[in-house]
Amino acid sequence: MEDGHNFVVDQPPPAPTEEADHNAELDNNNSREDVGKMLYGCEHYRRRCKLRAPCCNEIFTCRHCHNDAKSALSNPKERHELVRHDVKQLVCGVCNTEQQVAGICSECGVKFGEYYCEICRFYDDDRTKRQFHCDDCGICRVGGRENFFHCRKCGSCYSVDLRDNHLCVENSMKNHCPICYEFLFDSVKGTTIMKCGHTMHMECYTEMIHQNQYRCPICSKSVLNMSRTWERLDVEIEATAMPEEYRYEVPILCNDCNSTGKAFFHILGHKCKHCNSYNTRMIGTGEDPQ
Numbered sequence: 001m002e003d004g005h006n007f008v009v010d011q012p013p014p015a016p017t018e019e020a021d022h023n024a025e026l027d028n029n030n031s032r033e034d035v036g037k038m039l040y041g042c043e044h045y046r047r048r049c050k051l052r053a054p055c056c057n058e059i060f061t062c063r064h065c066h067n068d069a070k071s072a073l074s075n076p077k078e079r080h081e082l083v084r085h086d087v088k089q090l091v092c093g094v095c096n097t098e099q100q101v102a103g104i105c106s107e108c109g110v111k112f113g114e115y116y117c118e119i120c121r122f123y124d125d126d127r128t129k130r131q132f133h134c135d136d137c138g139i140c141r142v143g144g145r146e147n148f149f150h151c152r153k154c155g156s157c158y159s160v161d162l163r164d165n166h167l168c169v170e171n172s173m174k175n176h177c178p179i180c181y182e183f184l185f186d187s188v189k190g191t192t193i194m195k196c197g198h199t200m201h202m203e204c205y206t207e208m209i210h211q212n213q214y215r216c217p218i219c220s221k222s223v224l225n226m227s228r229t230w231e232r233l234d235v236e237i238e239a240t241a242m243p244e245e246y247r248y249e250v251p252i253l254c255n256d257c258n259s260t261g262k263a264f265f266h267i268l269g270h271k272c273k274h275c276n277s278y279n280t281r282m283i284g285t286g287e288d289p290q
């Protein structure tokens with residue numbers, strides 16, 4: 001203090017301008033807000049806070065941590081899921097102060113997450129996931145807002161390349177994946193929409209295709225353009241005539257176009273005369289040849 005005073009007498013330092021003062025304060029705030037960034041969290045999210053679950057009054061880093069713990073309880077009556085919008089209190093990961101939901105700690109001033117959604121009470125320091133909140137879905141999603149659109153009929157966000165390019169199924173995503181039975185709408189795993197409009201996890205779909213299953217598990221329609229496969233079957237059937245005693249017609253129902261008709265019996269399959277699909281089943285007699 002004394003030294004400083006002497007110095008001032010010699011040559012007074014320029015008074016800080018408002019601008020400089022302001023920047024200094026910003027720098028200060030920024031560095032305080034950034035304390036611990038990316039250093040706290042769980043296996044699901046990088047965040048500098050924990051949530052007090054309103055349902056059981058316990059503290060968890062995120063709702064997935066809560067749900068994993070609570071769905072594993074031996075007593076089925078105690079199993080439950082956290083309703084994200086109901087969270088009211090959280091605990092700062094840096095200073096441990098419990099407080100009302102906010103973006104910045106009222107005690108130590110850190111940002112609880114670089115991304116913060118007030119509606120979902122959702123925090124994440126990892127912005128590379130490109131989180132955004134969809135008002136129509138009512139939840140936060142990842143992957144960049146510009147890459148998605150909300151289809152009002154399907155009631156969910158889809159990738160922009162599906163705009164005007166998918167069959168709408170009302171509330172298609174408000175269902176469980178037909179393969180693994182997880183609820184799709186707020187699943188953190190990627191989902192895909194099949195030609196029929198039904199949806200499932202991308203990884204479950206890929207697994208299904210690997211097992212040579214090409215029919216939607218929900219409606220049995222072909223999930224891909226199968227015309228090449230049907231052409232190959234045409235050739236194979238042409239080349240392998242059935243023995244005389246099996247040359248009769250059977251009634252069939254087409255899974256793809258829903259029309260009924262008749263086809264000559266063949267062990268390789270029965271072709272729909274309306275849409276050329278072999279994704280058909282015999283009706284009345286016999287079993288499904290596929």
Ligand SMILES: [Zn+2]
Nearest residue numbers: 053055056082
């Ligand atoms: Zn709970």
Ligand SMILES: [Zn+2]
Nearest residue numbers: 092095105108
């Ligand atoms: Zn704090």
Ligand SMILES: [Zn+2]
Nearest residue numbers: 117120133140
């Ligand atoms: Zn949100």
Ligand SMILES: [Zn+2]
Nearest residue numbers: 134137150157
């Ligand atoms: Zn949406």
Ligand SMILES: [Zn+2]
Nearest residue numbers: 151153154168
């Ligand atoms: Zn749609």
Ligand SMILES: [Zn+2]
Nearest residue numbers: 177180201204
């Ligand atoms: Zn699945």
Ligand SMILES: [Zn+2]
Nearest residue numbers: 196198216219
């Ligand atoms: Zn389907």
Ligand SMILES: [Zn+2]
Nearest residue numbers: 254257272275
């Ligand atoms: Zn057909």
